[in-house]
Amino acid sequence: MTRSYSANAAATLNDATHSGMMRPTIWVAIVVFLLILIAHVQQVSQVDLFLNLNGASVEVLPSKFWPAITLFGDTLILLCWLSPLLLFRSRMVLGLVAAIPMGGLASLGFKRLFLAPRPGDVLQHDSFHVLGELLSGHSFPSGHTITAFAAAGVAYACFMSERNHSKAVGVIAGALVLATFVGLSRVAVGAHWPADVIAGACIGWLSGLNGVWLTRRFSETCESPRFAWVTLWVLAACGVGLQFRHYTDPACQGITQLATAFVALTLLAKALGQRQFRLDGQG
Secondary structure (H helix, E strand, C coil): CCHHHHHHHHHHHHHHHHHHHHHHHHHHHHHHHHHHHHHHHHHCCCCHHHHHHHHHHHHHHHHHHHHHHHHCHHHHHHHHHHHHHHEEECCCCCHHHHHHHHHHHHHHCCCCCCCCCCCHHCHHHHHCCCCCCCCCCCCCHHHHHHHHHHHHHHHHHCCCCCCCCHHHHHHHHHHHHHHHHHHHHHHHCCCCCHHHHHHHHHHHHHHHHHHHHHHHHHHHHHCCCHHHHHHHHHHHHHHHCCCCCCCCCHHHHHHHHHHHHHHHHHHHHHHHHHCCCCCCCCC
């Protein structure tokens, strides 16, 4: 009983520590989102900022870079790329899965509520760079940015109490850099306004933190091998589905093929090695 009490006390202290570290970032995300929402309702012009960012992006980095990096804001592709973590830090993957309802509902709800036009609906098509398909309608917020920053939020929540400080900083910084590039890519390819991206970042961050909280709230379910197996098989089905997508850019096609390969290798490693799924890289 003493051991059980100690374990519960440690878990409670750990949860309190996590909450205390996450709370400031939650308030920042909420305040920034509200400010962006007010600016959006007031129809503050973003044309000049969009054109400057859109034009500068292809000058700083090759134009082929942006359509490729933007794919990491695709939920299925990102989950498949992260699938090997199911063997070592399954909470990273399960947290992102658990973030989908909040992020998805927020994205769909605001898109339907505002019906905001995209740059291609407002500007002359020859006045800015369009990399890939020219999208129309439902601009606010950016769904790809939501996914990318949800993953960054999951990384932050999972690694902020990591004992290896340099490892934690490296993972969190890497996740934030990738998410930032995904967000910028949505402007670079001509799909979103800057406000769409910032709003998506805020929603994604909150969704990611909420996803990790859910995995801790329902830890018994998440620790179940059956649950992890179901998640892996669903990702495997998604990986197969990705092969029906066709991109003219070889880099984009390669990213989807690697996504499928990562899921297949994870499934094979689990089946052959019978490796135990681990939530936090311990054991």
